[in-house]
Amino acid sequence: MRKGVIGTVYHGESRRPMESVLSQSYRLQSGYLMPIVGLGTWMLNGSTCERIVSMAIQLGYRLIDTAELYGNEAEIGRAIRGFDRSALFITSKVSSAHLSTNDIVHACSRSLKHLGTDYLDLYLIHWPNDAIPIEYTMEGMQHLVEQRAVRSVGVSNFDVGRLQEAIAASEVPICNDQVEYHPYRPRREIPEFCREHNIALTAYCPLAKGAVLHDPVLTRIGRRHGKSAAQVSLRWLIQKGAIVIPETSSLSHLRENIDLDGWELAAEEMQEIDNIGIEAKVVDTVYT
Ligand SMILES: NC(=O)c1ccc[n+]([C@@H]2O[C@H](COP(=O)([O-])OP(=O)(O)OC[C@H]3O[C@@H](n4cnc5c(N)ncnc54)[C@H](OP(=O)(O)O)[C@@H]3O)[C@@H](O)[C@H]2O)c1
Numbered sequence: 263m264r265k266g267v268i269g270t271v272y273h274g275e276s277r278r279p280m281e282s283v284l285s286q287s288y289r290l291q292s293g294y295l296m297p298i299v300g301l302g303t304w305m306l307n308g309s310t311c312e313r314i315v316s317m318a319i320q321l322g323y324r325l326i327d328t329a330e331l332y333g334n335e336a337e338i339g340r341a342i343r344g345f346d347r348s349a350l351f352i353t354s355k356v357s358s359a360h361l362s363t364n365d366i367v368h369a370c371s372r373s374l375k376h377l378g379t380d381y382l383d384l385y386l387i388h389w390p391n392d393a394i395p396i397e398y399t400m401e402g403m404q405h406l407v408e409q410r411a412v413r414s415v416g417v418s419n420f421d422v423g424r425l426q427e428a429i430a431a432s433e434v435p436i437c438n439d440q441v442e443y444h445p446y447r448p449r450r451e452i453p454e455f456c457r458e459h460n461i462a463l464t465a466y467c468p469l470a471k472g473a474v475l476h477d478p479v480l481t482r483i484g485r486r487h488g489k490s491a492a493q494v495s496l497r498w499l500i501q502k503g504a505i506v507i508p509e510t511s512s513l514s515h516l517r518e519n520i521d522l523d524g525w526e527l528a529a530e531e532m533q534e535i536d537n538i539g540i541e542a543k544v545v546d547t548v549y550t
Contacts (some may be wrong), residue, residue, distance in 0.1 A: 283522045284322040288462045288505060291435035292407075292414040294383065296462055297351050298500060299520060300325025302509035307334045310511050315341035318516055319350070327440075327464075327507045328377075329355035329388055330369055335376035347379060355388035355418055355440075362394055366402035370411055385412040386440055387428075389419045390549055396424075400432040407434050414438065418466075419549045422455045429459065440464040441550050443504055445474050445495055445535050446542040452550065453502060465504040469495055471544045479538055483531050490518060497527055498535050 287295035301318045303311060303326065311334045315326060319342065328338050335354065342350060354377070360369040370385060385406065387399060406412040416438030417428055428436050439456060443449050443465035456463040469492050474480055480491035487494070492508070496519060499506050508519045527535070 281523070283500065284324070284520055290384075290414050290437040290462055291460055292437050294413050295351075296384065296414070296438070296505065297323075297325040298505045299323070299496075299522070300327055300351070300353075300505070300507040301516075302466065302507040303328050303334055303338065304332055304509055306509065306511060307332075307337060309337075311337040312341045314511055314513075314516065316344075317513055319345050321516060321520065323516075323520065324349060325351040325353065325505075325507065327353045327466075329357075329386075330360075330373055331355070331357050331388060335373055339376055339378035343378060351383040352377060352379065353384040353386065353438075354382050355386040358387070358389040358391040361387060361391045361399040361402075363398045363402040363405070366399055367405055370406050374411060381410060382412045384414045384416060384438055386416045386418045386438065387420075389547070390417075390424055395431075396427050397431040400428065400434070403432070404434050416440070416461075418464075419547050421550045422451050424549070425452075425455060425459075425461070436461055438462045438464055438505075440466050442467050442543060442545050442547070443499060444468050444470040444544075445477065445480065445498060445538050446470045446540045447544070448536060448538075453504070457503065463504050465499045465506050467544050468499050468504075468506040468508050470542065473542060473544060477538065479534055483527065483534065486531075487525050487527075489521075489525065493518060493522060494527070494535070497522055497525075498532060501527055501532060 283299045286298045290296050301323050354373045356366050356369045403415040414437040418440035420439050474495050475491050480494045484491050484494045496506050
């Protein structure tokens with residue numbers, strides 16, 4: 263069995279098409295399992311957020327991605343209340359304004375309170391903050407792991423250089439990096455580094471916030487498989503070894519975004535998508 267592999271799930275290479283994506287997980291360095299498909303919630307709030315999160319869980323989603331900055335942790339807390347917490351995987355992120363050792367501990371405690379849970383499955387640094395030495399932040403993360411408030415820790419919007427600094431500064435393993443990743447923001451260096459260091463890579467904006475939905479290459483490939491461009495984008499990322507967290511406020515899109523089983527992209531189709539050649543960041547970040 264390869265490093266970072268559980269069952270038939272492979273990081274960084276094609277996964278088995280016949281096994282449901284909902285049952286596939288990535289074995290994090292902490293030892294915990296992270297589902298490879300989840301729900302993003304950046305723009306969801308209020309009753310829509312509560313309803314969509316609840317519907318998603320009923321459909322089989324287990325990974326829910328939030329952040330203190332999204333302002334929707336209380337809604338998510340209400341949505342998950344009726345479900346078995348141990349079957350869910352909740353990711354939250356600490357704001358880059360709260361990265362000192364004390365601030366991060368307080369920020370996590372607020373997130374737990376809003377979410378109505380006593381632990382986070384994964385806690386990420388949302389963005390780097392050069393004003394606060396990474397050692398201080400990782401000390402706070404370590405404390406949270408020791409207190410069992412957090413099971414696994416990671417980062418977001420970290421390039422390879424910052425990942426190396428975080429790894430060197432941390433007593434607990436850096437289990438995950440979450441970065442913008444889609445066919446219009448293809449990546450080479452970060453996935454390769456993550457694969458080599460057994461860091462799960464989460465693709466945020468996996469549909470480029472909708473920008474890839476009418477792409478002619480994705481549409482043509484999708485037609486061949488009887489799938490949408492959105493599904494082709496998600497499938498391409500999964501076959502690259504990434505974890506995907508598409509966001510939607512629509513029930514039909516919730517269903518569509520997990521209808522990824524029983525088919526896969528051929529090597530030539532993967533290559534065609536690699537060759538699209540459009541570079542379009544949808545999140546304005548200077549970091550990655
Ligand atoms: N760490 C970070 O800094 C960071 C930054 C950005 C995002 N994120 C995370 O990543 C998640 C996803 O990113 P995102 O929400 O920005 O972008 P996204 O998932 O790439 O795109 C969301 C958009 O696509 C539409 N959509 C979803 N499924 C669809 C489908 N099957 N067919 C057609 N349209 C579809 C949605 O509209 P409908 O509502 O109409 O479906 C929505 O407008 C966020 O929610 C957040 O959790 C993290």
